[in-house]
Amino acid sequence: MRHAGKTLTDDDRTDQARSLVDRLDQAGQPARPGRKAASKAELRVGILLWPGFPLLSLAGLCDGLRHAADLGDQSRQNRCSWAILGTPGESVTASCGVRVPVDLPLSAPVDYDYVAVIGGLLPRIGGADPRYVAFLRSVAAAQVPLIGICTGSFVLARFELLNGHAPCIHPFHVDDWQSMHPGLAFETRSHYAIGSNRITCAGGISIVELAAELVRVHCGADRAAKVVHQMTVNAEKTASHVARRHALGYESSDHEKLRQAIVLMEKNITTPLEIAVIARLVKSSSRQLERVFLAETGATPSEHYRNSRLKYARYLLTTTDLPVVTIAGESGFSDASHFIRHFQQLYGMAPGRLRKALSGPTPAV
Structure with missing residues (x-):
């Protein structure tokens, strides 16, 4: 990664990693309603x-x-x-x-x-x-x-x-x-x-x-993000969920905040985070993050997140026999009709039709 015209040293990267952990810890400090x-x-x-x-x-x-x-x-x-x-x-x-x-x-x-x-x-x-x-x-x-x-x-x-x-x-x-x-x-x-x-x-x-x-459900997305950051070898380049990484085609970018945001998106496919939460966790604002995504990917953070979830849905459609309604939930969509509409907009056909087309003709008995 390049920054201010120079190559970051290992010490620089260590400081950045510690800084991210500190920010995740700070994000979890305010008490939430219903907290024990x-x-x-x-x-x-x-x-x-x-x-x-x-x-x-x-x-x-x-x-x-x-x-x-x-x-x-x-x-x-x-x-x-x-x-x-x-x-x-x-x-x-x-x-x-x-x-x-x-x-x-x-x-x-x-x-x-x-x-x-x-x-x-x-x-x-x-x-x-x-x-x-x-x-x-x-x-x-x-x-x-x-x-x-x-x-x-x-x-x-x-x-x-x-x-x-x-x-x-x-x-x-x-x-x-x-x-x-x-x-x-x-x-x-x-x-x-x-x-x-x-x-x-x-x-x-x-x-x-x-x-x-389990941490996400009971303690919040900030705690879960910290677990992911601490327990993956290189959170900028590696996702611990192999299937999601394969399905999404992990992004390569020199922009640190973009990388961190994409990691958080990948780790929260089934229960998506709000863009404002992602921005806060990577120490940015929603407006700044939108400018970075538009410059690097040509899409807003919301569009990129939704398309990533649809890519994961397409992966499930073509590699499993899960029902479409189950795949919708696994991909973070609250209802099947909402999922089908966005899927058709991105891929030009409904999920069921795509699955059938990719499966090929049924062999003669």
């Missing part, structure tokens, strides 16, 4: 670890909450809280051999907004402490949402706790799922799936996506 008392975290997650769990899933979840919970790179559990549940004094061994100690005893389910189960090696799914299973049943009875991470979906299925939810399964475990739970629906297209009081995540780096979404 300052002494109580806005997002509380209890975590159950199954024997042989993947350490990356635990680290991704906890670090996502950690970055949202406090200012800068501090780690106080202010706006988010998390704890490993079980029998204090005991520990659970990860698949890599690292032992993680239990923080708190199994307590009342209502102490948490979510209880997350990080599953372990499949041969050991049935070997967990029976008290864990009893606790999960009490969580379900209390209508507290359960999260199945990695093979945590297998745990929920084994103990009949999916409640009709079609879990998000890692493609590596599809054969295992079909063998162990034949007839139970599942999906592999997404990083996570959110249902009624049930959430599932494929595991791996997908947990970063889920952590950011």
Whole structure:
């Protein structure tokens, strides 16, 4: 990136990154209507670890909450809280051999907004402490949402706790799922799936996506933007959601504010941010941001954002069998008719017709 006729040094880029984090922290300071008392975290997650769990899933979840919970790179559990549940004094061994100690005893389910189960090696799914299973049943009875991470979906299925939810399964475990739970629906297209009081995540780096979404819902877009910024290797050039990056054709620009704005747009496809919010997060005004977008892309920020969401919709139309109404919601449109009208304006035909045209002729039987 060029600035004032010179090439930025690594120190310059580090200062810019710290400045962005500071701005995101400042954006989250004013209290919002309906916010919980300052002494109580806005997002509380209890975590159950199954024997042989993947350490990356635990680290991704906890670090996502950690970055949202406090200012800068501090780690106080202010706006988010998390704890490993079980029998204090005991520990659970990860698949890599690292032992993680239990923080708190199994307590009342209502102490948490979510209880997350990080599953372990499949041969050991049935070997967990029976008290864990009893606790999960009490969580379900209390209508507290359960999260199945990695093979945590297998745990929920084994103990009949999916409640009709079609879990998000890692493609590596599809054969295992079909063998162990034949007839139970599942999906592999997404990083996570959110249902009624049930959430599932494929595991791996997908947990970063889920952590950011939970933070967005409970703590606001500013906190979620901070999670994304802190947990992606290079937020200016990389999007952690591979499907969205592929669908949108990530923009290349020397303008820093434009890059930051596009990252925020990519990270908030399903629930779009207001342009004024994006402008504030990148330390700009709506008018300044509009001038930059018009100069660099030939479109206003709103037009660029909408077209990006329509590009993502086109990607879903051509790579999945999701219904058009579902794709409309996934692309951030409040109703299908609104989505279809804008889609037809951009691509010259309705979504259903485009899908049919791209699928080619039906082979003769």
